[in-house]
Amino acid sequence: MKIPLNTCPVCGFDQLAESPRNRTGGASMEICSCCGFQFGVSDDDQGVSYDDYRERWIAGGMAWSSKGKKAPKGWNPQTQLGALARLATLKRVKGRPPRFSMQLL
Numbered sequence: 119m120k121i122p123l124n125t126c127p128v129c130g131f132d133q134l135a136e137s138p139r140n141r142t143g144g145a146s147m148e149i150c151s152c153c154g155f156q157f158g159v160s161d162d163d164q165g166v167s168y169d170d171y172r173e174r175w176i177a178g179g180m181a182w183s184s185k186g187k188k189a190p191k192g193w194n195p196q197t198q199l200g201a202l203a204r205l206a207t208l209k210r211v212k213g214r215p216p217r218f219s220m221q222l223l
């Protein structure tokens with residue numbers, strides 16, 4: 119299973135306007151309204167990995183990042199991260215029953 123195209127690989131927010139990376143690897147330059155990661159800038163220009171950024175975001179209290187866009191109704195950063203962790207785990211242990219990994223948290 120692959121992480122859905124318009125899902126933020128940092129925080130698991132699944133309503134990005136476009137895929138963070140296109141098929142040729144080009145960055146979307148989009149800023150995730152949830153965690154504030156900017157694809158092509160935070161990673162390429164600033165050299166921050168998804169994991170490092172995620173850790174910082176979690177340490178900072180998993181706040182909604184965008185000032186202009188409101189969080190979706192019922193938004194829950196923990197549920198969102200849990201879904202991302204499940205996807206990541208499913209990807210790693212293909213063909214075996216899903217295991218929950220707490221590494222992301």
Ligand SMILES: [Zn+2]
Pocket residue numbers: 126127128129130131150151152153154155
């Ligand atoms: Zn994000």
